[in-house]
Amino acid sequence: MAQEYVVIGLGHFGRSVARRLAALGQSVLVIDRDPQSIQEIADQVAAAVNGDSTDERTLRELGVDSMSCAVVTIGANALEASILTVALLHQLGVPRIIARAVNDLHARVLRSVGAHEVLNPEAEMGQRLATHLVQPSIRDQMTLGDAILAEVEIPAQFAGKNLRDLDIRKRFEVSVMAIKRGNQVLANPTAEEVFQTGDILVVLGTQNAVRNLSRRV
Known part of the structure; x- marks a missing residue:
């Protein structure tokens, strides 16, 4: 409505x-x-x-x-x-x-x-640009209270492995909300979903946790 x-x-x-x-x-x-x-x-x-x-x-x-x-x-x-x-x-x-x-x-x-x-659109755009310049693997991000929702390119070593193998939540303290694959968006991916080269992760976590994940790229 x-x-x-x-x-x-x-x-x-x-x-x-x-x-x-x-x-x-x-x-x-x-x-x-x-x-x-x-x-x-x-x-x-x-x-x-x-x-x-x-x-x-x-x-x-x-x-x-x-x-x-x-x-x-x-x-x-x-x-x-x-x-x-x-x-x-x-x-x-x-x-x-x-x-x-x-x-x-x-x-x-x-x-x-x-x-x-x-x-403050101008300040937010400036922050996004600065983040992208320093951490180009982070495509986009949105602040949600103390956490951020971010799009992160998968590290090359993730390709061919699934969420269960990588145990991303435990290792990086982020939750994978979706996987962007070309024109597709796979929401709430299962533990058996195998990552492909070029996938983009939509993750939720603290700024430090997302930063640590992006450094693996």
Whole structure:
């Protein structure tokens, strides 16, 4: 069943979020102060409104208080608007508020006024790039609390062996969640699944554990 989302702020990140949600079949309302940005995306979402998200009356008239989730992606040139918008969404009782931050201080303020989740896309992309430069065998990663979910190229010596032979959980203290093999994804592989050259492991573990595994490549 489709949920109702409001995306506030149509920079590159906001447009990307709105378009992807709509492509996934969700009902998306977008709000931005720039008429041109609204015009460019209007035919791709359920509703696009040129308005001021720091105005409580505007948010109420648009029915934002009944939305399943609000995503605030207002850019660095309008930090006050970003904070005020999150505070208003919190007062309106929106059950899930996700906000984009530009630095750690901004993130702390956003959380203090009601954001449930705070993202810093630029910092996260920088961290991923740095990790890839130092540990190229780690294709991608996502932080999950104290653990990370990462894609790691299999070491050459793993090819032809299975999970039972390698005992990866015990040796490296990571859980193998899936194996990516070409265009296939083998979720929850069995202990008898034999690794092939070029396989990519999707593993869950601490940063140190994943790093130790990647060093075997």
